[in-house]
Amino acid sequence: MPLFFDSHSHLNDARFDGDRAEVLSRMKERGVWSLVVGTDRKMSEDAITLARANEGLYAAIGLHPTDDADEIFDEAIYRKFASEKKVVAIGECGLDFSRVPEEKRVEEAVRQTALFEKHIDLAVSNALPLMIHCRDAHPDLLQILESKKKEYSEKLRGNIHFFSEGPETAKKYFDLDFTISFTGVLTFARNYDETVKYAPLDKILSETDCPYVAPVPYRGKRNEPVYVEEVVKVIANIKEQDLEMVREAMVRNAFRAFNI
Ligand SMILES: [Zn+2]
Secondary structure (H helix, E strand, O other): OOOEEEEEEOOOOHHHOOOHHHHHHHHHHHOEEEEEEOOOHHHHHHHHHHHHHOOOEEEEEOOOOOOOOOOOOOHHHHHHHHOOOOEEEEEEEEEEOOOOOHHHHHHHHHHHHHHHHHHHHHHHHOOOOEEEEEEOOHHHHHHHHHHHHHHHHHHOOEEEOOOOOOHHHHHHHHHOOEEEEEOHHHHOOOOOHHHHHHOOHHHEEEOOOOOOOOOOOOOOOOOOHHHHHHHHHHHHHHHOOOHHHHHHHHHHHHHHHOOO
């Protein structure tokens, strides 16, 4: 068992190309495992390659709703990815309307919804959870998940990554049997404390989303999986719970969520 689990990293990102071996050896030293997340075809392939080559690394494969590459989702290719042994989740996928101009909102919602539904089908048919990205689109996302839940029941499950909503929205995801994950943002913004306090410990995952959003005391630097320890510490602090107990729960929850 690892000491920590980073449930959402981008170790496949080019910002690790110069020193990935060192980053991986720091993970080994600190007992940190991670789910490496793809955002398009190339990044998904790279996540699989990394997971195959390293104990303690797993892969999620998918096409991000606002991937810049303008890739056409090729179902056959992603189906092949999904059959890989170390692929334990489908994503990141979901909805993101944060940068969509008002006049394009409807068209973009239709496009992203169709793409997201393909990921749902892929996840359900492979008995894998979804790794979901959602920004400024929670009502739409919930509507899709609630209707798909009726069709797929317990086969539909997953995690809402980088969760940044209030307790009422969190509850709706818990009711659908989804988990939520928190990043290092918790170390420097107090907006999420209420949600962290409210969320049952077994519904939370720890993540870094590295190379983005490094936690205090590494702010402004490139983030990396070993810093997930700071996320676990701050969750324990906010919840006023024993650090060792929270640490263990974050690992156990990830193992359960991703069937490791
Ligand atoms: Zn991500």
